[in-house]
Amino acid sequence: MSRRLECGSYVAVPTVLAIRRGVQRTPLPAGDHTNTFRGEYHCPPGLPGSRGMESGSYAATLAVLTIKLWHFACHGDFDTQVPNNSPLILQDRYFLRPDDLVGRAQTRLRTDRPLVFLNACRVGQGGLALTGLGGWAATLVGHCRVGALIAPLWSVHDGAARHFAEAFYTACRQAGMTLGEAVWQARVATRNAFPDDTTWLAYSLYAHPNARLVIGGE
Structure with a gap:
């Protein structure tokens, strides 16, 4: 599903930060693809990455670094008690929640307008509502105005x-x-590779559907 939003015509990606799953939870062997992303796209030397961050530093990193593509490959969970504040479960069981993205972090995201890929279970969900977005979508798209x-x-x-x-x-x-x-091509490729799995249908895109991802100087 694609949700059409007026998010601009393109997202330029000179830098990428890929964050891998937490080490205290069920391993995600395929989550190691974040290292491939960090190698294929430009990742500045010394940039905190999949295992280099200490607990509590993720929101702070969002506030100070100019990153144009944030890719999270980790566990996620839908919190039925606070459905619009469901966490990403990161290293050392640090929970990053939508409500953490305030102040400087929100300002940075509104300025940089990156592409954010949350490759974690159920984090596209939000609480029941008659109108509008909820959860991570409400925070990242509605409040932080990511690309x-x-x-x-x-x-x-x-x-x-x-x-x-x-x-x-x-x-x-x-x-x-x-x-x-x-996104459509990724759906088709995933459906062909995993025909008995509904993962190919799970992803939602929140963006202008005709926006383009411009990688480096391409």
């Missing part, structure tokens, strides 16, 4: 989730590729 957000609505299989992400970024490298078309 684009991709997140799954339900639990996704680790291997299929990795396949979807790799297919999406591969498609984005094609000349003139839009985000909407890249």
Whole structure:
């Protein structure tokens, strides 16, 4: 599903920060694809990455670094008690919640307008409402005004989730590729590779569907 939002015509990506799963929870072997992203795209020397951050530093990093693509490959959970504040579960069981993105972090995201890919179970969900967005989508798209957000609505299989992400970024490298078309190509590739898995249907794109991801000087 793509939710059309007026988020601009393109998202330029000179830098990327990929964050891997927490070490205190069920391992995600396919989550190691974040290292591939960090190698393929430009990641400045010394930038905190998949294992380099200490607990509590994620929101602070969001506030000070100019990052144009945030890719999270980790556990997620839907908190039924506070459904619009459900966490990403990161290293050392640090929970990053939508409500953490305030102040300087929100200002930085509104300025940089990155693409944010939350490759974690159920983080595209929000609380029940008659109108508007909820959860991470409400915070990142509505309050922080990021350029684009991709997140799954339900639990996704680790291997299929990795396949979807790799297919999406591969498609984005094609000349003139839009985000909407890249997500569609990733869906088709994932469905063909994992025909008995519903992961290919899980992802929602919150962006202008004709926006483009411009990587480096491409």
